[in-house]
Amino acid sequence: MLAFLTRSLAQRLLLLVIISILAHSVVHLAPGEPSQVDPSNPRMKPEDIARIRAAFHLDKPLHLQYAYWMRDLFTGELKSFKDSQPVLPKIWRRFLNSLPLFLCATLIVWSLSFPTGIQAALRRGSIFDRSTTFLAYALISIPGFFLSYLVILWIVDTFNVPVIGMRTFGMESAETSYRWMDRVWHLVTPSLMSAIGGIAVLSRYVRSQMLEVIGHDYVRTARAKGVVEDQVIYSHALRNALLPFITMFGLMLPGFIGGSVIFEQIFAWPGLGRLGYEAILARDFPVILTLNFIAAVLTLAGTLLSDILYSAADPRIRL
Amino acid sequence: MAISNVVESRPQQALDAPSEGPLRELWKSLKRDRLAMTGIVVLFLLMIAALAGKALTEWTQILDPATVRLTDKFRPPMARAAAEDLPVASRPPLGRYWLGTDELGRDVLARMLQGSFVSLSIGFIAVGISIIIGITLGGVAGFYGDLKFGPVSVDGILMRFTDVMLCFPTFFLILTVVALLPPSIYNIMIVIGLTSWMGTARFVRSEFFSLKEQDFVVAAKALGLPERRIIFRHMMPNALAPVLVSASIGVASAILTESALSFLGFGVQPPYATWGNILSDGKDFIFDAPWLFFIPGLSILVVVLAFNLVGEGLREALDPRLRRGLR
Numbered sequence: 001m002l003a004f005l006t007r008s009l010a011q012r013l014l015l016l017v018i019i020s021i022l023a024h025s026v027v028h029l030a031p032g033e034p035s036q037v038d039p040s041n042p043r044m045k046p047e048d049i050a051r052i053r054a055a056f057h058l059d060k061p062l063h064l065q066y067a068y069w070m071r072d073l074f075t076g077e078l079k080s081f082k083d084s085q086p087v088l089p090k091i092w093r094r095f096l097n098s099l100p101l102f103l104c105a106t107l108i109v110w111s112l113s114f115p116t117g118i119q120a121a122l123r124r125g126s127i128f129d130r131s132t133t134f135l136a137y138a139l140i141s142i143p144g145f146f147l148s149y150l151v152i153l154w155i156v157d158t159f160n161v162p163v164i165g166m167r168t169f170g171m172e173s174a175e176t177s178y179r180w181m182d183r184v185w186h187l188v189t190p191s192l193m194s195a196i197g198g199i200a201v202l203s204r205y206v207r208s209q210m211l212e213v214i215g216h217d218y219v220r221t222a223r224a225k226g227v228v229e230d231q232v233i234y235s236h237a238l239r240n241a242l243l244p245f246i247t248m249f250g251l252m253l254p255g256f257i258g259g260s261v262i263f264e265q266i267f268a269w270p271g272l273g274r275l276g277y278e279a280i281l282a283r284d285f286p287v288i289l290t291l292n293f294i295a296a297v298l299t300l301a302g303t304l305l306s307d308i309l310y311s312a313a314d315p316r317i318r319l
Numbered sequence: 320m321a322i323s324n325v326v327e328s329r330p331q332q333a334l335d336a337p338s339e340g341p342l343r344e345l346w347k348s349l350k351r352d353r354l355a356m357t358g359i360v361v362l363f364l365l366m367i368a369a370l371a372g373k374a375l376t377e378w379t380q381i382l383d384p385a386t387v388r389l390t391d392k393f394r395p396p397m398a399r400a401a402a403e404d405l406p407v408a409s410r411p412p413l414g415r416y417w418l419g420t421d422e423l424g425r426d427v428l429a430r431m432l433q434g435s436f437v438s439l440s441i442g443f444i445a446v447g448i449s450i451i452i453g454i455t456l457g458g459v460a461g462f463y464g465d466l467k468f469g470p471v472s473v474d475g476i477l478m479r480f481t482d483v484m485l486c487f488p489t490f491f492l493i494l495t496v497v498a499l500l501p502p503s504i505y506n507i508m509i510v511i512g513l514t515s516w517m518g519t520a521r522f523v524r525s526e527f528f529s530l531k532e533q534d535f536v537v538a539a540k541a542l543g544l545p546e547r548r549i550i551f552r553h554m555m556p557n558a559l560a561p562v563l564v565s566a567s568i569g570v571a572s573a574i575l576t577e578s579a580l581s582f583l584g585f586g587v588q589p590p591y592a593t594w595g596n597i598l599s600d601g602k603d604f605i606f607d608a609p610w611l612f613f614i615p616g617l618s619i620l621v622v623v624l625a626f627n628l629v630g631e632g633l634r635e636a637l638d639p640r641l642r643r644g645l646r
Contacts, residue, residue, distance in 0.1 A: 019483050026492075030499035134354065137631065141571065141623035143578045143595070146616040149602055254488055261490060262579050276491055277583065280498045288495060292487065299486040 008307070012300040019296045020289075024066050027285055027292075033058060034081045034283040056081055056285075069289060082284045091275065091290060097166065098260060098271035104191035106252065109198035116199075117206025122233065124211065133207075136200035148193045148266045155189060163189040165268045190267040194260060202248075206241070213241040246313050250306030253298040345560055348636040355632020361625035369439045372432025381412050384433045384592055388424035393608045395419050396427075419610045421600070427614060430592040434615070437593045441508050441577050442570035442626075448512025450566055453519025456481070458558075460520070461527025462550060478524070481517050489514050490576070497580060502588045507580065511573050519565050526558040560637055567630035571623045578619055594619050 034056060053059045057068045072078040078087040120129040155163055161182070162168050168182050213219065214237055222232045260273035272291065279287035349355055375382045386409045390401055396419040400411050411417075411426050418427040456477050464474030493510050500506045530536055531554075539549045578595030580586040582602075587593045594615045601611030 015479065015483055015486065019486050022483065023487070027495065027499065030496065031501065137624055137627045138620070141575075141627055142620050143575055143582075143598065143616065145579070145582045145602070146598060146612075146619070149605065149612070153605070254486075261494065262582065265583060273491075277494070280495055283499075292491070292495075295488040295491065296486040299488075 008304055012304060016293075016296060016300060020070070020293055021066065023289055023292045023296075024069065025062065027288055028062055028065065034285065069286065072286075073290060073293070078286050078290065080279075080284055080287050082279070082282045082287075087286050087290050090287070091272070091294070094270060094272045094275045097269065098264075098273070100187055101191055101194070101260065101264075101269060101271060104187055105195040105198070108191055108195040109202055112195075113199045113203035114206055117203040118210055118233075118238065120203070121207045121210035121214065129207075132203065136204050139196050139200040144193065144197070144262050145266055147196070148190075148263065151189065151193060152266075155185075159185075161185045163267065166270065186267075190263050190269055193266075194263040206245075209241045209244060210237065213237045216240075243310070243314055246309045247306035249309065250302035250304070251299075253302035253305075254295050345563075345633065345636050349632050352632040352635065354628045355636075358625040358628035358632065361621060362629065365435065365439070365622055365625070368432065369435040373436040376429055376433040381410060382426070382429040382432065383409075384425060384429040385590055386425060386429075388420065391416070391420050391424040392422055393420065393604070394424075395608075396610050396614075418614055419608065421597075421608070421611055422604065427597070427611065430597055431594070431614065431618065434592040434594045434597055435618075437504065437587065437591055438574055438577065438595065438619075438622075439570075441504070441511070441587070441593065442573040444508040445511035445515070445573040446566050446569040448509060449516035449569060450519055450562060452513070453516035453565075454523050454555075454558075454562065456516070457520035457523025458527055458550065458555070461524040462531065462546075462554070464524070464528070474524075477520075481520050484514070485517050487514070490579070493576065494580070494583065494585065497585045502585070504587045504591055507577060507587060511576055515569060515573070519562055522561055522565065523558050526561060527554060530554045530557055560633075564630050564633045564637065567626050567633060571626035571630070574619065574623055574626075594622075 034052070050059070057065050060068070069078070073087075076086065076088055079085065080087050080090060116132055120132050123129050152163055155161065163185055166183075166186055167179075168186070171179055171182050174182075214233075216237075219232060219237050222236045223229075227236070260271055261277050262273075263269070264271045264274040265277060275287065276291045278284075279291070349359075376384050388400075388405060388409055390405070391398075394400075394416050396417060398416050398419065400414050400416060412428075416426055416428070418431060420426055421430070460474045460477040464472060464477075466473045493514055496510045497507060500510075536549060536553055539553050544553075574594070577586060577593060578598055581593065581595035581599040584599075586596045586599065589596075598612065598615035598619065601608070601615060605612045
């Protein structure tokens with residue numbers, strides 16, 4: 001176990017270095033520099049541009065820029081190009097905003113897709129199975145923002161509540177219960193929208209996993225010896241079908257950053273994805289690179305976590 | 320039933336005809352899947368629409384998607400064109416705007432037809448790139464994986480590289496690159512292709528690993544066939560069928576990615592029309608001209624759904640475990 005941990009940690013650190021170098025070169029080699037964000041401004045003289053470039057180390061060769069970035073990142077000195085705010089606290093604030101959205105969406109995904117998937121597998125070929133299959137495919141085939149706009153319009157028309165942003169402006173003096181309901185509306189709608197893809201994919205996966213397990217011999221044996229059907233399904237079959245989903249816990253982590261750009265943009269939610277989008281628009285290299293770096297760390301940590309969880313849950317696997 | 324059929328017909332086939340290729344077998348079991356067949360029909364119609372649309376919008380005057388008619392802004396679908404105010408050259412087909420007009424009086428039908436070709440080619444070229452990379456890397460890792468350069472094997476290098484690529488948050492990476500590069504339709508195709516090959520590579524690699532041990536490959540090696548022939552003639556066709564699944568689903572997700580990029584303003588730039596940018600332009604007029612929003616939105620839904628259903632049908636047809644459970 002210890003040997004496995006050290007080996008995989010070392011491997012992952014190496015991967016991380018390669019990823020950061022790759023990301024750094026992609027971002028820096030692409031045309032378009034922060035100093036050129038406002039090319040039509042007549043007040044930008046060549047010497048100003050040179051000064052900006054020097055201040056951001058943009059005039060240095062690439063490997064030195066990489067070294068500066070790494071040094072600043074780990075000493076916490078890294079500053080955004082756009083507003084000279086320290087990057088890490090900036091990301092941390094946005095992370096705290098993204099967290100409730102992510103947790104709520106995850107909760108919706110897991111609590112809806114498991115019952116659906118299991119039922120669909122148990123009644124394979126039934127109308128329920130076929131309609132949920134079709135629905136799942138329809139849901140992942142809709143452009144996210146198309147559906148979101150329709151849902152926003154529907155909610156605003158039917159319930160007369162605003163759902164854009166994190167809270168309604170001017171509600172600060174309202175009663176606590178009203179304020180809470182307001183927060184709930186603002187949180188649940190974007191969570192549901194970003195959960196939809198996940199529900200569709202996960203329920204299909206649960207279904208196929210259940211189908212596979214139900215075909216196994218030990219399920220037949222359990223039935224043959226007269227175990228009650230519910231117990232066969234939920235304590236014999238489901239427990240084995242659950243194993244692969246443990247790995248999904250780990251693999252969900254990176255969805256934090258990449259998956260949320262569109263929905264945070266639609267719902268004007270000041271989270272990580274939107275921070276990344278704004279940083280891209282402003283050519284704010286430190287923020288882009290650091291977000292990418294964090295995403296890579298999350299992915300690697302996620303895969304490690306899922307390996308460990310898997311071995312903890314499945315006695316047949318020894319690390 | 321399917322199994323017993325295959326078992327019974329094997330010896331005869333071996334005697335008088337070359338056995339059915341994996342692709343034909345696939346087609347047979349696909350034909351039983353009603354959803355997948357519907358998907359195939361929709362896709363077939365779409366191909367015709369895209370090709371016809373390309374021809375009509377390029378060469379005919381009445382379906383020119385770039386014709387601006389400022390007198391006929393925001394006409395609803397089926398509206399009659401104000402014929403007397405328009406020059407003959409910019410009159411719509413049969414004097415009607417079958418799908419309405421947009422904020423510049425451009426015919427939505429013409430733009431949708433042009434967009435169908437552009438959207439489809441984004442999907443196909445992106446997936447083509449990702450499949451070529453995936454098959455090459457996966458095939459090399461699977462076939463030459465045991466070769467060693469010092470302490471590291473070929474398989475190790477290639478798969479670690481795949482892991483690296485999997486670590487990037489894909490959509491964020493696409494967004495970064497597309498935003499930094501000069502806007503062009505080819506960049507979008509290439510970037511989507513370059514960021515989506517990892518699944519295919521892993522698939523092909525594991526497929527090659529198991530094929531390498533199988534008798535017919537060992538026999539081919541023992542006969543002294545050149546490696547080129549073993550790889551392309553004997554192993555590749557057997558590894559190719561599962562790639563079809565990821566290709567079909569890949570086209571679907573490429574079309575969705577393009578529309579998401581359009582929404583964020585990094586999509587295909589005008590004058591090209593794609594379904595994604597018609598939709599994202601249309602969202603500003605959702606109250607005044609809902610057809611500008613619903614027509615492209617529902618079209619994307621239908622087409623992406625068709626690709627997904629075909630992909631799922633292929634997956635079910637390919638998965639022997641599911642086939643056994645079926646009957």
